[in-house]
Amino acid sequence: MRTMRAAVLRDFSLGIQLEDLPIPEPKPNQVLVRILASGICHTDLHAIHGSWDKKPILPLIPGHEGVGIIEALGSKVTGFSLDQKVLIPWVGRTCRTCSFCSSGNENYCDRQFNTGYVIPGTHAEYTTADFRYILPLPKDIDPVQVAPLACAGLTAFETVKKLRSNDNKTLLIMGVGGVGHLAIQYAKEFFTRIIAIDPSAIRIAQAKLLGAETYSPEEWLSLNPKPLVDAAAVFAADPIAVTGAMNALRNGGTLALVALGKNK
CATH class of the missing domain: 3.40.50.720 (NAD(P)-binding Rossmann-like Domain)
Structure with missing residues (x-):
């Protein structure tokens, strides 16, 4: 079994800990991404401290400003290829049926799943992401420079x-x-x-x-x-x-x- 290092939050009082975890398998609508850079947003600190009324679901891998390379494709993934560089943002998945999703305003969806808050995030060597919510990047772009654009930039x-x-x-x-x-x-x-x-x-x-x-x-x-x-x-x-x-x-x-x- 292949493993990865990840920053894991299991208890708000203990903070994040580095752990060895199995590398996840992508579901049909997901890609497996090897993370090259993951920005730290202030929302990560709120998640780690549990400071908002709506707390993250534990255990959790924080992070939602990720840049990486696709290493595996789910069976239903289209428009992306292996070895492609991509950006993984805060909005990880939505209902795709409400008026917001239908008008291209998924960030207002009441049933959204946020990367690094509800679903596993990018503070790890690998993560999976729904291909419908990631963004393609030029091959030669600097991952460290572009990672913050996934949240602060947007x-x-x-x-x-x-x-x-x-x-x-x-x-x-x-x-x-x-x-x-x-x-x-x-x-x-x-x-x-x-x-x-x-x-x-x-x-x-x-x-x-x-x-x-x-x-x-x-x-x-x-x-x-x-x-x-x-x-x-x-x-x-x-x-x-x-x-x-x-x-x-x-x-x-x-x-x-x-x-x-x-x-x-």
């Missing part, structure tokens, strides 16, 4: 996509962390002016290199008058950031709330 892109319109030219981004800095890069394709606010000098410097107009919270508060923006996205888990974004919007502007604040 979240940032979906946010910018929802905020873009012919009327929206200026975008305010509150919080330039793992998701916010990706949002800046996507937003450059759709907005003529991007304003980024973050208390971290390192993050502000990065945002400036990416082409954003940058401010610390103190600098932003001191502006008089402050510019009004067409759209705002809050990637900071702070109620103050939400208030600041709302106050910066022009009449009829659009606000996207992405981060989850504590007890809010």
Whole structure:
């Protein structure tokens, strides 16, 4: 029997442990993927600590930002081949029958199974994944660079996509962390002016290199008058950031709330 190393969560009080487990066999709609890189998302920490009301099903292998190579194909898999590089995201499986699934919005499905939270994730040498929810990747792409796009990248892109319109030219981004800095890069394709606010000098410097107009919270508060923006996205888990974004919007502007604040 072939075995693999995996990060396994069996008890919230003990955290994850490295274990030797059998390499899983793919079901008819699944592929077996040898993992090359697996990003760590803050959701992984919530899973490991059991900090959300809806806790993960234990035992669990966390991880939902996976890049790997297909090593085996289930009998019903189409469109993928052996040795193909793929991306494994948060949405691992859905009902495929509700109005959300029928309209291409599977991420809103009430009966979704999330990778690394409900079904085995990517913090392992191998995992299986439903071929209908993985994404093909170019063969020469760097797995370490692309792994975060499976969650942070998709979240940032979906946010910018929802905020873009012919009327929206200026975008305010509150919080330039793992998701916010990706949002800046996507937003450059759709907005003529991007304003980024973050208390971290390192993050502000990065945002400036990416082409954003940058401010610390103190600098932003001191502006008089402050510019009004067409759209705002809050990637900071702070109620103050939400208030600041709302106050910066022009009449009829659009606000996207992405981060989850504590007890809010």
